[in-house]
Amino acid sequence: MLVEALRQEIHQANAKHLILVSEIALSASHLSTVSEDRDVAVNEARALRAALEEVELELSTTKMRSAIGHRRVAHIRQFVSMSKQPLLKGKRTSLDSYDEQLGALTDHLCQMQQLVEEKEGLVNQTLEHRIYCGRCGCWNQLKSLVSGGGQCSLCGGRVLVLGWVEEPPDAVADEETASQPNQSS
Numbered sequence: 001m002l003v004e005a006l007r008q009e010i011h012q013a014n015a016k017h018l019i020l021v022s023e024i025a026l027s028a029s030h031l032s033t034v035s036e037d038r039d040v041a042v043n044e045a046r047a048l049r050a051a052l053e054e055v056e057l058e059l060s061t062t063k064m065r066s067a068i069g070h071r072r073v074a075h076i077r078q079f080v081s082m083s084k085q086p087l088l089k090g091k092r093t094s095l096d097s098y099d100e101q102l103g104a105l106t107d108h109l110c111q112m113q114q115l116v117e118e119k120e121g122l123v124n125q126t127l128e129h130r131i132y133c134g135r136c137g138c139w140n141q142l143k144s145l146v147s148g149g150g151q152c153s154l155c156g157g158r159v160l161v162l163g164w165v166e167e168p169p170d171a172v173a174d175e176e177t178a179s180q181p182n183q184s185s
Contacts, residue, residue, distance in 0.1 A: 126142060127141070127142050127143040127146065128141065128142070128143065129141070129142045130142070131145060131159055131160065133152040133154065133155065133157060133159045134159075135152065135155050135157040136152060136154050136155040136157070138152055138153065138154040138155070140152055140153050140154075140159060142160075145159055145160045146160070146162065149162065150162045
């Protein structure tokens with residue numbers, strides 16, 4: 001019985017040993033899986049840390065660029081505000097000068113209109129004057145002589161030469177016809 005009890009104890013010890021060996025194998029397998037998972041997790045953590053460092057670098061670069069951009073915008077705003085002052089003053093000066101010039105031009109136009117009216121009056125007065133025809137002795141209005149080409153309204157002789165500094169070609173013929181009646185008389 002004792003041997004039998006010992007055998008049973010050995011048998012139970014072997015069974016426990018087999019259970020423990022299988023548990024150890026299972027634990028070792030589980031441990032290797034956990035180790036692989038840990039290695040994967042460590043690699044993922046390293047990759048995430050590297051990505052995080054890249055993002056932090058990009059963030060710091062972006063912050064630096066943003067700060068530079070804000071400074072540039074501030075300088076531009078300051079420049080614009082400083083530039084507006086002289087421009088507005090120049091605009092006001094230009095508008096004032098324009099108003100003055102427009103006023104002077106208006107006054108000048110009024111004076112010129114008055115001068116033109118005076119000259120037109122003098123021209124109309126001059127056109128009313130009469131000029132004596134040396135051929136027939138008729139008095140012709142300057143107006144009719146100007147509109148009639150400078151010829152006498154009665155005899156048709158040349159009384160007035162218009163637009164010529166020198167004698168026109170037909171004036172020589174008029175002189176010849178004017179001298180003919182004097183020779184025949």
